[in-house]
Amino acid sequence: MIRTTLSAMALVAATTHIAQAQDPVTIDFAYPYASAFDVTFDAILPKFKEKYPHIEVQFRSAYEHYEDGTNTILRESVSDNLPDVTMQGLNRQQILVEKGIAQSLTPFIAQEDTFETDGYHAAMLKLSTFDGDVYGLPFAVSLPVGYYNMDALAHAGVSEAPKTWEDMIGVCQKLIADGSNNPVYWDWAITGNWFLQSLMWTQDKATVENGRLTLDSPEALIALETVKSIVDGCEMKNLTSDQAVASFSAGELPMLFTSTSSVGRVERAKGDFTFATAAFPGLTGKPKGLPAGGNAAMLTSTSDDPEVLAAAWTWLTFITSGEGAAEVAKTTGYMPPNQAANDVILADFYDQNANKRTAVDQLPLLRDWQAYPGANGLAITQVIYEGLEMIATGEADDMEELQEELVEQVNDLLPTN
Numbered sequence: 001m002i003r004t005t006l007s008a009m010a011l012v013a014a015t016t017h018i019a020q021a022q023d024p025v026t027i028d029f030a031y032p033y034a035s036a037f038d039v040t041f042d043a044i045l046p047k048f049k050e051k052y053p054h055i056e057v058q059f060r061s062a063y064e065h066y067e068d069g070t071n072t073i074l075r076e077s078v079s080d081n082l083p084d085v086t087m088q089g090l091n092r093q094q095i096l097v098e099k100g101i102a103q104s105l106t107p108f109i110a111q112e113d114t115f116e117t118d119g120y121h122a123a124m125l126k127l128s129t130f131d132g133d134v135y136g137l138p139f140a141v142s143l144p145v146g147y148y149n150m151d152a153l154a155h156a157g158v159s160e161a162p163k164t165w166e167d168m169i170g171v172c173q174k175l176i177a178d179g180s181n182n183p184v185y186w187d188w189a190i191t192g193n194w195f196l197q198s199l200m201w202t203q204d205k206a207t208v209e210n211g212r213l214t215l216d217s218p219e220a221l222i223a224l225e226t227v228k229s230i231v232d233g234c235e236m237k238n239l240t241s242d243q244a245v246a247s248f249s250a251g252e253l254p255m256l257f258t259s260t261s262s263v264g265r266v267e268r269a270k271g272d273f274t275f276a277t278a279a280f281p282g283l284t285g286k287p288k289g290l291p292a293g294g295n296a297a298m299l300t301s302t303s304d305d306p307e308v309l310a311a312a313w314t315w316l317t318f319i320t321s322g323e324g325a326a327e328v329a330k331t332t333g334y335m336p337p338n339q340a341a342n343d344v345i346l347a348d349f350y351d352q353n354a355n356k357r358t359a360v361d362q363l364p365l366l367r368d369w370q371a372y373p374g375a376n377g378l379a380i381t382q383v384i385y386e387g388l389e390m391i392a393t394g395e396a397d398d399m400e401e402l403q404e405e406l407v408e409q410v411n412d413l414l415p416t417n
Contacts, residue, residue: 025311026056031087032069032295034062035242036261037140040331044324048315055311066092066191066295067378073300077101084301084312087139090127090294091192091369095377097130103299104133108313119322119340127337127368128296136296137320140334142259143290143359143366144187144198146281147266150274152180152254161278165226168255168281172234175254184234185244187258188227188392192369193384194259194293199223201289201367202282208370212414213380216407224399226283227391238392257281259293260359263333267355277333277358290362291369294334335359374415383409 031037045057063069066089073096076082088096096102109115120137128136146168148161153171156178162168168184175183188195193207200207205219214220230236239247245262247253251271263277280287297316301309318324322340329336329346333356336342350357372380387406390396 024054025307026058027311028058028083029085030060030083032063032066036332040327043327044319048318082300082302085316086298086300087295088298091371093128093136094371097135101300102135106133119338136298138296138337139320140294140328141337142261142293142334143362144280145260145358146278147248147256148276149254150276162281164281169233182237184255185239186230187241188388193381197291199226201291202287204288211373213410221403228399231391260333263355264331277355289367290365292366293369376413380410380413
C-alpha cells in the first residue's frame, strides 16, 4: 500500500517543529557513491549544523551504486531498519513508491509557503512524481559526456573532440598508431544500463514503451552494434568505472565516456595535462536525446515522532535547496536541479568552469532514465548488464543473436499483464 499522507496532527506538528524544535534529534541518512559524494557532504554538513545545531545527521555506510542502494532499502524495509532519508537513483524511485516504502512529500510541500520560489520547478520535480504526488526531491542530475586528454590527442594529430562514434573510433586508431595501448573506455557497465539507454535515446527511441522493453527494435540492434564497434575498433580494455577514472586522471587513458559526475574528481586528481570535456557523440551527428542520470532524496522514515519527521524534512530540503545544491556543482560534475542554485549562488560558476558546463549545455536533450517494469526490474538490469559484458569481453560476436537472447530472457521477467 502506498503511503501518500501522514496524519493531519503529525504533519502540522512536524512542519511547526521544522522552525521551532530545539531539542536534540537524530536522523539516519544514506547515500551512494562515496567516491563522488563524500566531499560534497563534507562541505554541506557544517553549513547545516550551523543553521540547525539541534539536528544530528547520522550517516550510514554509503551504497556502492544505485542498484545496491535499492536492494539495501528493500532489505531494510523487511527488517524494519530503514533510514529516515535515502538517496536513490532517479530510475529506482518507482519501486520504493509501489512498495509503500517511500513517503509522499506532497503534504510537507503544501505546508511550505515559499516552496515554488525556492527553486523547485515542475520540470525537475516531474522526475520524482508518481500519480500526482512528489516522492523525491532531485539532488544531483547528470548527463553523459566525453572526457579528453587534449595533450594526448594533439600528439596523435587530433585537434578537436569527435562528434560521432565513427569519428571517435577514427581517433582511437590515430591514438593506437601513436603508441596508446588503451585509447578509450566507454562506460558500458555504468549503473542502470545508462549507456545503453543513451544509445537508444540518441535515436529518440525509449527503452520502455507501454510496459514492454524495446530490445527487439531496430534501434536496439543499432545500439548493440555500436557498442561492439567501439570495443573492437578501439581495442577497448574492460575496466571498472573507478579504474577508468583513475587511469584517465593519471594521464594513461586519453579518452573516457562516462557521467559528468566525475569531473570534480578528475580535476582534483589529474596529472599535468590539459583536460577538457565535450558533448556526448551521436550516431550521425548530435544525439536526439540523452537520459537524465543522478539521484533524488526520499523520505523513508518509519518514525511517528513529529520531531524526527521535521528533522528529516529539514535535512532533505536543505541538501536539495539552493545552498546545498550549489555544493553538488562545486564538488562534483553533477548539475544541481534547483534553479536557485543555478541562477543565484552559481551565477558565474559555469562561465569559470567550462568542463562542468558541458552537461548543462546538453540539458535540452534531457529524457527519462527509465525504470524497467514490474518486481523484476533489478533482475532485468542484470540481464542487460551481462549481455553488454559479453560484448566488452569479446564473448559475444553476433549482435543479432545476442539481441534475440536478451529479448527472450527479459520477456520472461516482465509482468504478465
